[in-house]
Amino acid sequence: MVPETYGSDVEDPTAPPAESGEEGAPGQFIYASKNPHYPEIYNPDTGLLPADIDRISTNSSDEAQPEQRPLANNLLSDTWQPVGEVPKFGILPLLIGTAKTTIIAILIGAPLGILAALYVAFFAKRWVREIVKPGIELLAGFPSVVIGFFCLVTLASFVQDITGMPYRLNAIVGGIGLSLAVIPIVFSIAEDALSAVPRTLHEASLALGSTEWQTAYRVMLPAAAPGVFAAVLLGVGRAFGETMIAIMATGNAPLNSWSPFEPARTVAATIGSEMGEVVWGSEHYGVLFFLGVLLFVFSFGLNAITELYVKKRFIKRFQGQ
Amino acid sequence: MNSIANTIPLPKRLLGFFAVLLAATAAFAVVGVILGMVGTFLMNGGTGVTWTFLSEFPRNNNTEGGIWPALAGTTFLVLLMTILGVPIGTATAIYLTEFARQDSWFARSVRFAVNTLAGVPSIVFGLFGVGFFIQFMGTGIDGFLGTSSFGDGSLLWSSATLAVLTLPVVIVSVEESLKAVPRDLREASLALGATRLQTIVKVVLPNSVTGILTGSILAVGRGAGEVAAILFVGVTYSSSSIPSAVTEKFMHLGYHLFVLSTQSPDVDKTLPLQFATTLVLLGLTFLLNLTAILIRSRLRKR
Numbered sequence: 247m248v249p250e251t252y253g254s255d256v257e258d259p260t261a262p263p264a265e266s267g268e269e270g271a272p273g274q275f276i277y278a279s280k281n282p283h284y285p286e287i288y289n290p291d292t293g294l295l296p297a298d299i300d301r302i303s304t305n306s307s308d309e310a311q312p313e314q315r316p317l318a319n320n321l322l323s324d325t326w327q328p329v330g331e332v333p334k335f336g337i338l339p340l341l342i343g344t345a346k347t348t349i350i351a352i353l354i355g356a357p358l359g360i361l362a363a364l365y366v367a368f369f370a371k372r373w374v375r376e377i378v379k380p381g382i383e384l385l386a387g388f389p390s391v392v393i394g395f396f397c398l399v400t401l402a403s404f405v406q407d408i409t410g411m412p413y414r415l416n417a418i419v420g421g422i423g424l425s426l427a428v429i430p431i432v433f434s435i436a437e438d439a440l441s442a443v444p445r446t447l448h449e450a451s452l453a454l455g456s457t458e459w460q461t462a463y464r465v466m467l468p469a470a471a472p473g474v475f476a477a478v479l480l481g482v483g484r485a486f487g488e489t490m491i492a493i494m495a496t497g498n499a500p501l502n503s504w505s506p507f508e509p510a511r512t513v514a515a516t517i518g519s520e521m522g523e524v525v526w527g528s529e530h531y532g533v534l535f536f537l538g539v540l541l542f543v544f545s546f547g548l549n550a551i552t553e554l555y556v557k558k559r560f561i562k563r564f565q566g567q
Numbered sequence: 568m569n570s571i572a573n574t575i576p577l578p579k580r581l582l583g584f585f586a587v588l589l590a591a592t593a594a595f596a597v598v599g600v601i602l603g604m605v606g607t608f609l610m611n612g613g614t615g616v617t618w619t620f621l622s623e624f625p626r627n628n629n630t631e632g633g634i635w636p637a638l639a640g641t642t643f644l645v646l647l648m649t650i651l652g653v654p655i656g657t658a659t660a661i662y663l664t665e666f667a668r669q670d671s672w673f674a675r676s677v678r679f680a681v682n683t684l685a686g687v688p689s690i691v692f693g694l695f696g697v698g699f700f701i702q703f704m705g706t707g708i709d710g711f712l713g714t715s716s717f718g719d720g721s722l723l724w725s726s727a728t729l730a731v732l733t734l735p736v737v738i739v740s741v742e743e744s745l746k747a748v749p750r751d752l753r754e755a756s757l758a759l760g761a762t763r764l765q766t767i768v769k770v771v772l773p774n775s776v777t778g779i780l781t782g783s784i785l786a787v788g789r790g791a792g793e794v795a796a797i798l799f800v801g802v803t804y805s806s807s808s809i810p811s812a813v814t815e816k817f818m819h820l821g822y823h824l825f826v827l828s829t830q831s832p833d834v835d836k837t838l839p840l841q842f843a844t845t846l847v848l849l850g851l852t853f854l855l856n857l858t859a860i861l862i863r864s865r866l867r868k869r
Contacts, residue, residue, distance in 0.1 A: 389792025487688020
């Protein structure tokens with residue numbers, strides 16, 4: 247966006263006329279204001295050179311029309327209102343909403359998933375394990391729209407009846423819904439990690455006189471810590487990227503609030519609910535793609551951490567490489 | 568055994584009891600939630616799944632009638648997705664296990680890319696479908712052929728998007744089955760004078776058909792329930808006919824459920840329809856996943 251003030255000043259008819267300036271001898275330093283040959287490099291109002299004007303032009307246009315903010319400032323504002331006279335693309339509420347629901351989902355999903363994995367790996371009888379393990383793995387195959395529907399229709403009313411929260415759909419209901427998507431991932435990866443710990447550690451611990459639960463909690467779990475950590479990281483990736491549950495169960499309102507009892511809207515849900523109506527190629531469309539890039543970069547980062555760091559540590563610990 | 572257990576002081580034994588109880592509670596809570604979900608769907612939608620429901624078109628602005636076009640659309644979608652995605656996934660898996668040196672730079676980066684792909688949120692695939700398939704390839708094809716049907720969301724681009732999304736599922740599954748083919752078989756074939764390619768085509772692949780099948784079924788199970796990725800790549804809320812060309816828009820079970828439960832003019836009235844649709848969608852993915860798990864467990868035993 248080229249600020250209007252800049253262009254109009256340059257072609258301002260009241261700018262010093264060419265004839266009024268004194269001709270300077272070649273090689274002599276001349277103030278731009280006095281040089282008729284370079285009217286375009288001088289702004290008589292501000293006395294600034296073009297380079298300076300470029301640097302501050304965003305501010306000056308802000309003063310002229312406060313609503314037409316440049317995109318970078320707009321993105322960092324605290325209102326998400328992409329459709330309207332003055333579109334506002336503040337992604338702050340979306341980031342808060344994503345963080346809010348993801349944290350709730352992980353706080354619920356990670357302990358449940360890890361504890362269930364411990365149970366299946368060490369405490370459960372064989373026939374119980376044969377039922378519980380595929381059961382939880384089947385949850386991973388539930389379409390997220392089905393989980394979202396369950397939260398929207400059944401769980402939300404159930405939670406509201408118990409707690410009496412003012413909003414039926416809010417970050418907590420959304421977080422519980424997302425945790426249902428997180429649990430099977432955390433469970434199966436943590437269970438893999440726990441089973442991958444060499445059996446000798448287990449036997450050594452028992453031989454030293456510790457009980458089964460002490461072995462499980464104090465020997466096997468710490469030994470599998472990098473794998474369990476990877477499980478939680480992948481759970482985080484699933485939670486913030488999940489779209490359908492977030493659209494259906496969080497209330498989907500871009501509020502600038504950290505309260506878990508109020509509705510939230512995640513980055514993924516924003517793309518999901520607005521991309522369908524947006525004009526292709528518009529600024530709004532560009533911002534939605536930017537949000538998609540954010541999601542991609544974040545999930546890529548999480549995956550890189552688990553791949554490059556966690557797995558290496560895991561291998562190092564047990565193969566002594 | 569008993570005498571040893573009795574030497575442990577009571578508080579510690581109690582602690583141990585609670586430690587085990589905590590883990591068991593977590594496991595059974597998760598199972599309980601799953602059963603609760605399925606139970607809710609069965610109770611509210613069980614009577615709604617009838618033959619007429621499955622075979623009729625929706626009526627009266629989707630507030631009555633059946634889900635036939637959504638069922639058909641979903642089927643076409645996953646079939647086309649399988650045709651587009653499984654060959655690429657299988658080829659990648661063959662390259663990774665049979666040809667690539669395991670520690671080579673390229674094989675490692677392919678593996679990393681596959682893992683990354685598996686972790687990318689599905690909505691990002693949707694954006695990719697819009698940006699790459701529709702706007703780049705679609706408009707490109709339109710410009711080249713002089714048509715106007717490719718530059719918009721369609722069954723074809725949705726299938727392509729889902730094929731990319733399910734690629735990791737196929738690759739991991741096929742790789743696993745290729746690795747399960749005994750080394751002896753490969754060496755025997757090579758020793759008899761077969762080339763590497765002949766060995767792969769005539770010995771390795773026939774022995775890993777189950778793996779390719781499992782991968783395809785898992786991919787179909789994932790693709791059938793995936794809504795976020797196709798939200799703006801060609802799915803439609805209502806359609807008066809079954810799609811007859813790959814460039815047409817289509818209805819989808821998951822999207823149908825999403826629209827019915829969030830954007831319908833009368834959400835409460837259609838609640839039985841929503842539950843019935845959920846049951847059909849869940850039953851479909853459930854069956855597919857169960858089949859894949861069964862085949863896979865048989866494969867692992869072998």
